[in-house]
Amino acid sequence: MLTDIDTWVLDLDNTLYPPGSALAGQLTHGILSTIAEYYDTDVAGARQIQAELVAQYGTSLRGAMVTGTIDPHDFLSFERRIDYSVIAPDPTLATALTALPGRRYVYTNGSAYHAEQALGQLGLTACFDGIFDILAGELIPKPYAESLDAFLNLFGIEPTRAAMFDDLEVNLTLPRERGMATILVDGSGTPYEQLDRRHWRVRDLPAFLQLMVGD
Known part of the structure; x- marks a missing residue:
């Protein structure tokens, strides 16, 4: 479905772990x-x-x-x-992420410290090639263009070959305009639903990722 993607960009909070946690x-x-x-x-x-x-x-x-x-x-x-032990390891998600071809990044409006602690508790640290946090973006957050451009430039990402996952639709509008495939992870509805040619709504993130690599 997304065979042209070689870079996978995932938000952290309410995306890599369930909302309402x-x-x-x-x-x-x-x-x-x-x-x-x-x-x-x-x-x-x-x-x-x-x-x-x-x-x-x-x-x-x-x-x-x-x-x-x-x-x-x-x-x-x-x-x-913060007590990060309130979230549990997610081996199914770790397996699905590791199977994705190419590079994988966390792009968050939180801090790198928060991302590192959460990823460690989830068992996902080794799944990612880098973290872009609010400090790396010089305090300019998603969905602003300055933040997205800084992220893309830092890691040398070609938008048309990247997919971005986030729990907020507003954070996906600009990436979609830039040519990125976009996936709204909102924890509702069917496991995954295609809304447009390169835009999906996803409830079950591991299942959707497995679909991407043909599992």
Whole structure:
């Protein structure tokens, strides 16, 4: 189905592990707690501020950097307190990823530290050739063109020979315009559904990857 693909680009959160996991809950709690402390507000106020920052700047971190003076490493320090053992190894996904021909990358709006910890717990570290995080993108997140261009340039990726997986449709719009095959991993519906010639919606990521290599 995607025999012309030699580069596989996968988001991390809610893509390589299921949405609604305890890890996602810890991330949300950590971000809100950091915002509440930095802006001197309660949880309700932090939720409102986060929504405004994400809407205007793409991520809470970038918004806090633009509107204030917080150090990005200070903002992300909550990750050091996360219990990553709440996600389990996924050998089926590891096997499916390893079977994909060519290169494989994680492209995340989170930090490399977070990605490394999560991949290690999932048993997926050896499946990937590199990680592109929010710091590598100079705090400019998906779905902005500056982030995508920096990612493509860093790893020398030809978009028309790449496939990108993400749990947010907004993050796939620009890659699709650039010629990438795009796969929305949203945890709903049938195991996989083709929406367009090079665009799919996927619930069962390992099954879809196995299909890509003809298993």
